Amino acid sequence: MKQAIVARTDIGMGQGKLAVQVAHASLSAYEKADKGLQDQWKQGGQKKVVLKGQSERQLHELSEIAKREGIPSAVIRDAGHTQLEPGTVTALAVGPAADDRVDSVTGELSLF
Incomplete structure (x- = not known):
């Protein structure tokens, strides 16, 4: 079980902003998963990987x-209070789900 979070590299997010967007994505996708997936993932250590995304279009396609x-996922849009314009798509979380299912969506991407 794992979760992959794809964060955009083309919008110039600072490290703190990136960390927050990744956290938003992780929690949002987790909340969309059924109780069985949530429990399995939590018991397995909540494995996560953060991957590089190249564009808003790519995140929507992966979503x-x-x-x-049928894999839980969440596209994150920034509220626009700091570095980015309101509504900017920043990240996508895929999973929690079985490793191979997550990899079928995000397996071609590079680690952040």
Whole structure:
């Protein structure tokens, strides 16, 4: 079991902003998972990987694949209070789900 968080590299987020967006994505996708997946993931140590995303379009495309596959996912849009314009897509979380299911969506991406 794992979760992959894809964060955009093309919008110039600072390290703190990046950390916050990754956290938002992780929690949002977790909340969309059913209780069984939540429990399994928590008991397995809540494994996460953070990956590089290249564009808003890429995150939306990966999100659609996750939805078709029935994998919990969440696209995060920034509120615009600090570095980014309101509504800017910053991150996507895929999972928690079995490693191979998450990899079927995000396996081609590089680690952050």
